[in-house]
Amino acid sequence: MTSEHGHASHHDGPHRHGEEHDDAGQAEILDLDAEVLAAHIADITARLPLTAQPRRIVDLGSGTGAGTFALLDRFPDAHVTAVDSSAGHLTLLREKACARGLDGRVHTVEADLDADAWPDLGRPDLVWASASMHHMARPDRALRTVHELLSPGGLFAVVELDGFPRFLPAHAPEDRPGLEERAHAATDHFHAEHVPHRGADWGPMLTAAGFDVEDERTVTVNIDGTRSDAVGRYALRSLERIRGVAAPGLDAEDLAALDALLDESGPHSIARRGDLAVRTERTVWAARRP
Structure with missing residues (x-):
């Protein structure tokens, strides 16, 4: 289960099919997401209501490692087991860990978290799931499995996005x-069919699974595009991912304007604009196994 960037649309569907081109494109967006939103991820990890520094962490739907490396940075004595359904993403994660000298602190597990049985993931103190829980076919079962997995007193951090980030100002493009x-x-119909749990309130579901929800908060993200060259690439690759799903629902003029934004060499490329921003929200639930 890859976090938030799979399927045919960009963010909102699990990566299940294993096409190499899709895997590579998804990996690029995950890496850009990690780069652009690094400070927000770090802030979320810093504000978790932990009673002690975790030593054993599981990252569910790790993708290429945005959460894994933020957690390793935050907790220098911890080891992270990164779980994902994409072998390609886990390979990239291991390569990053080696390049950073962290390979001794990272273990990767390829697994489908919708399977009836999960692999042995040890007994973690902290389970992290960023933009992955809403992909679960049976989230109630997944939550109960995490509850059984955690050590008593352990914390489960669920981070979910409020849908796909927006990049353009409301008046754009000019035509x-x-x-x-x-x-x-x-894309709403596609998402309603394929990711019906997107935007769900995870608090009641966590309580039903036996957790004590200790914190729930929403983090507003609004990053000026001039602060990072990566924002333009992030916007370009992200909008490319939703085009295929959105195209049947757009009129000819809208589709032509969208293609102009996605033409990297064209004068109207979104990557050339100086008025971009990354606007989204993340909601964080911190739930403890009693």
Whole structure:
């Protein structure tokens, strides 16, 4: 289960099919997401209501390692087991760990978290699931499995995004204002069918699974695009991922304007714009196994 960037649309579907080109494209977006939102991820890890420094951590739906490396940075004595369904993403994660001298603190496990039985993941003190729980076919079962997995008193951190980030100002592009919102609206039916738990309130489900929810908060993300060259690439690759799903729901003028934004060499490429921002919200639930 890869976090938040799989399937045919960009963020909102699990990576299940294993096509190499899709795997590589998804990996690039995950890496850009980690780069652009690094400070927000670090802040979330810093504010977890931990009673002690965790030594054994499981990252569910680790992708290429955004959460894994943020947790390793935050907890220097911890070891992380990174779990994902994509062998390609886990290979990249291991390569990053080696390059950073952290390979002794990272263990990767390829697994489908919708399977009836999970592999042995030890007895962690902290389980981290960032933008992965809403992909679960049976999240209630997954939550109960995490509850059984955690050591008594251990913490489960669920981080979910409020959908796909927005990048353009409302008046853009100049010839088709509001195009970005219309493109996202055109994917609503797909998301309702394939990721029905996106936007769910995980608090009651965590309580039903036996957890004590100790904290719930929403983090607002608004990053000025001029702060990082990566924002333009992030916007470009992200909008490329939703085009295939959005296209049938867009009129010819909107589709032409979207293609102009996605033309990297063209004068209207989104990557060339100086008015981009990354706007989204993340909600964090911190739940403890009694």
